[in-house]
Amino acid sequence: MSDNTSPTRREVLRYGGAAGVVGLLAGCSGGGSGSATNADTQTAGDGDATDGTATDTDAASDTSAAESYSVSMSPMGEVTFESPPETVFTRLTHHADMAFALGRGDTVTAMHAPDYYSGLWNQFVERLPDVSLDWTGLYSSWEPSKEKLYELDNDVHLADPAWIAGQENWDREDFEEIATNVSPWFGNSLSDRHAEPAPGWQEGYQYYTLWEQFELVAEAFQEQARYEALAAIHDEMRSTIDANLPPESERPSAVMLAAADIEEIYAYTLDNPGFLTAHTRPFGARDAFEGSIETNTVVDFEALLEADPDVILYLGGFEPNTSLPGRREAFKSDPVGSEITAVQNDRFYPQGARYQGPILHLFQLEMTAKQLYPEQFGEWPTYTEGPYPEIPAEEQLFDRQRVADIINGEFEA
Template identity: 70%
Template sequence: MRKEDAVDGEPTRRAVAKYGGAVALGGLLAGCTGGGASEGDEAATDDAGDESYTASISPVGEVTFESPPETVFTRLTHHADMAFALGRGDGITAMHAPDYYDGLWNQFVERLPGVSLDWSGRYSSWEPDKETLYELDSDVHLADPAWITQLDAWDRADIDEVAERVSPWFGNSLSDRHQDPTPEWADGYEYYGLWEQFELVAEAFDEPERYEALASVHEGLLSTIESRLPPEGERPTVVMIAAADIEEIYAYTLSNPGFLTSHTRPLGPRDAFEGSIESGTVVDFETILEADPDVILYLGGMEPGTDMAGRRTAFEEDPVGSEVTAVENDRVHPQGARYQGPIINLFQLEMTAKQLYPETFGEWPRYEEGPYPEIPEGERLFDRERVADVINGVF
């Protein structure tokens, strides 16, 4: 997108496109989630020129773009990964914990030939400052305004101001676990699956071919999994945990609605907690032993700064933790990230399939450190070369 200055107080072509998004926000809040374009929308399209196009996502509504965005503000990593998948990884201007997620994502990117990623040093946007968004001057804010306005420093007027004066918002985050939006966003808020949202984001970037190519890889992977899953009664019991400090362990659900479980839900594991634990509940070794899972999935276990061997040792040396079946059978496995986009989702579907069903999908190597293990070509569940080509624009 061109970065032109306004002249004599009139909005630039880029600003006109952004304002179309702000109008759509108001229409959605009034209950207009579909239907024909308004006069303001038509004017925005005319002013933006013949190359303009529109895309739509809840809760933003319809947004008019004069040209595909190149620089991208994100807050959560499912959006950052979507931009990366569409060839805009280098254009990301902001994200949550950029150095942490740069390290984690590169553990997977290592296995994509000819692909590189560097998110280090980006603006950390967990609690974004409006003035910084002006300074970043990103072509699109790939973030959910309904999530942003949950922050004390933001309200609806701020959202509309940024959409008009900097660039549109285009993202959805409350689909993570089907969270309820605040009342001002509740009317017509829609929830999307991970790949459903990725398709909408691809439309915003005018990249339908890239989306279709990656979706084909994903569909093939799901088909492989679904055709080879053992009967439900033969599946392992599983818990997913995370802990920066082993003294405070958080447990997470595996199959509830939302894109956070898009890598575990298709594999149909049995919840060792039997639904008694909500995501984010703090548990101890006694609680885990009572559930006695066959497999423990350890979120963040593949981040370079995580001592995965030490986490296993903490279980093995504890008189209670050592009695857990998963610990006794050396089935404590690392995971990557819950806020995954399409690329990490492919890897996490493959790794989780191997971690849960080694007899069916091949053994998962015992991981302690380093990048995603090099899986023998005949045991891979998706084509790395194909994914790398799509990211690099060869499709």
């Protein structure tokens, strides 16, 4: 924190943002902006990452401490940084994964359920040569306190104030205080399913695709070369997927489920807007419920049998403490659940997490392609436990070594 007697890299450089909006949400580590932009709401698909010519890795990362730079993201508006952030507060895993993808996984100091998601992410990281990740023991930030943010003293809060504002213990003045005295807010979470912002945050709130937001985060960290390299891999995957999808008449019906226990099963639709479905929407599988339920609805075996999906995608199926065989057996041993087509045909597949960043997204695109369309993209291996299964090199939809090299900063742009 500044003592207000001499400038520091966290001192406010300037304020900007939407006209008529009062606030310092862009904060101190990089200067300020208003609390929202007046940009039109965007609804582009998550596959619409922008292609571009990658720059030299060193040049993209080498920012003089004397040169500030600005990046704009809703709902903060324009945020000015004096230097790339070195410590990072996150709340949700899509932001933590973005930091990880940019070679900064070990700079994250906070996230929701860190032990759970560290275990889950490492099931995928295992397939990236010479890449490591450890989020265990971090501050669990689902309901962050202002006092804890002072204590953590991060260089950036990669989190959405319009999301956190839904908590009773936060108001606009609190966000402005943290932005002024600690560091700026720079994150967007309500693009998850194009959710409505909290009161006072709706005006000008902009929705981003996963890769649009990742590009802005990469700019904030001055890691444009890493973004461009990963975006090129994603774009190539999407081209392969789009070119090989079967006709709509030949596509299966599917549903995505999650359950802490089998007594309370949550169903999620596959094609609603937002980055939560960025790994399922591109495949155009038929909604087993045919629009009769909203996403995140509690269902029972009777409702699932009535929908009778050809494929069940089970969220959290890779988490080390979740028994996927146990979940499958619970369906098979139930007189109603056992009648579901997906259960009878052993098309009950694991998934990772909905709040995916770019790295998990690459894996989830590949696994979903194989789980839905094995004839087009290769069979999905039988999975019971352990890391993401080994896929023969000729059947992989992206190059693991290339992704690992990008994360480690050992690549040519």
